[in-house]
Amino acid sequence: xxxxxxxxxDRVHHLLQxxxxxxxxxxxxxxxxxxxxxxxxxxPHERVxxxxxxxxxxxxxxxLISLTPVFGYDLGAKCEKDGxxxxxxxxxxxxxxxxxxxxxxxxxxxxxxxxLVSCDNPNFWEGLPELHLRLKDNPGALAALEEMYLxxxxxxxxxxxxxxxxADDNRCSRESKSLYVLLKESAEFKQSKxxxxxxxxxxxxxxxxxxxxxxxxxxxxxxxxxxIHVTNDACPGEGCQFGLWTAKKDTALYDKPKGNKVVNIIxxxxxxxxxxxxxxxxxxxxxxxxxxxxDKDMTLHTGDLIFELEDVGEGWWRYWKDGKxxxxxxxxxxxxxxxxxxxxxxxxxxxxxxxxxxxVKIEVSKVLSGWTKESQNFSGTxxxx
Numbered sequence: 001x002x003x004x005x006x007x008x009x010d011r012v013h014h015l016l017q018x019x020x021x022x023x024x025x026x027x028x029x030x031x032x033x034x035x036x037x038x039x040x041x042x043x044p045h046e047r048v049x050x051x052x053x054x055x056x057x058x059x060x061x062x063x064l065i066s067l068t069p070v071f072g073y074d075l076g077a078k079c080e081k082d083g084x085x086x087x088x089x090x091x092x093x094x095x096x097x098x099x100x101x102x103x104x105x106x107x108x109x110x111x112x113x114x115x116l117v118s119c120d121n122p123n124f125w126e127g128l129p130e131l132h133l134r135l136k137d138n139p140g141a142l143a144a145l146e147e148m149y150l151x152x153x154x155x156x157x158x159x160x161x162x163x164x165x166x167a168d169d170n171r172c173s174r175e176s177k178s179l180y181v182l183l184k185e186s187a188e189f190k191q192s193k194x195x196x197x198x199x200x201x202x203x204x205x206x207x208x209x210x211x212x213x214x215x216x217x218x219x220x221x222x223x224x225x226x227x228i229h230v231t232n233d234a235c236p237g238e239g240c241q242f243g244l245w246t247a248k249k250d251t252a253l254y255d256k257p258k259g260n261k262v263v264n265i266i267x268x269x270x271x272x273x274x275x276x277x278x279x280x281x282x283x284x285x286x287x288x289x290x291x292x293x294x295d296k297d298m299t300l301h302t303g304d305l306i307f308e309l310e311d312v313g314e315g316w317w318r319y320w321k322d323g324k325x326x327x328x329x330x331x332x333x334x335x336x337x338x339x340x341x342x343x344x345x346x347x348x349x350x351x352x353x354x355x356x357x358x359x360v361k362i363e364v365s366k367v368l369s370g371w372t373k374e375s376q377n378f379s380g381t382x383x384x385x
Contacts, residue, residue, distance in 0.1 A: 105135065129148075225309070247266045285305060290342075300344075
């Protein structure tokens with residue numbers, strides 16, 4: 001294994017730049033702290049015998065100890081609500097220098113300072129456990145992971161433990177996964193509260209999925225939007241626009257959406273007018289796992305079944321429920337270990353690459369028009385280009 005540390009560097013650098021620009025919280029992944037237990041007691045007004053008081057003190061101290069988590073990670077300082085964003089550039093430079101030199105102990109201390117800038121940002125924590133693993137420090141890695149998962153409820157921990165190597169994984173990703181494989185096989189992990197909680201959350205998820213799928217199988221045709229849903233006059237995605245487009249390559253126009261008859265070939269460099277669009281999508285069933293108010297007229301309740309339609313941009317999607325369509329930013333997940341930090345899960349995670357197709361009507365002239373699904377062959381489709 002190469003001594004240089006590369007895994008996640010580019011991503012973290014990009015995220016740090018976003019933080020410097022003023023994005024002080026991590027998109028949809030910010031999480032609240034778990035609630036802390038509080039203990040209070042009152043001594044009786046009458047005089048308490050010293051022996052009784054001593055016994056009471058022992059009992060209270062024992063209770064407090066029993067309520068104190070045995071997990072957690074020492075950052076070396078108290079988390080502040082708003083850290084010094086301006087310090088991130090310097091910290092990043094020092095961190096990158098230390099990791100490139102395989103000085104992981106120094107890198108850990110710098111990483112702690114980065115985290116302290118925004119303790120509730122899971123992306124700042126993400127690379128910390130791996131630094132400990134590179135030092136063969138399983139207890140340190142577990143302490144960081146338990147803080148992330150058991151205290152801060154970061155679902156990113158489940159992704160870190162996804163150690164199946166894919167064809168697209170680069171050297172860095174493969175190295176990182178190999179380290180987590182070793183951790184999962186260790187006695188420290190198998191006996192940890194982290195392992196217990198991850199197993200429990202996964203069992204809860206499996207039970208939820210079974211209930212949702214059983215209900216989905218019993219839905220009648222009138223309770224679903226259909227196998228293929230069509231949205232007319234649609235321009236999906238952030239910045240999408242009709243108007244003047246310029247062909248970047250030769251593109252065929254068809255007589256109708258999903259048609260087979262070619263009516264014209266637009267040549268590269270030719271300017272045309274996009275006038276409307278039609279989206280065809282296979283609706284995806286979704287289970288609501290925590291109540292969520294959409295607007296003053298709609299609240300999604302735990303146990304509701306809804307359907308995802310098309311992407312409307314900026315993280316928003318169009319959904320279908322009981323015959324009504326609405327737009328929302330649900331952040332649907334394949335698996336949510338902590339309902340309440342996320343609100344919806346796909347019933348069939350392996351099918352989330354939905355068959356969404358956008359057909360666009362193109363006017364070449366007043367008398368000649370046709371349809372194409374190859375919008376990527378044109379410039380001018382995006383208002384932000």
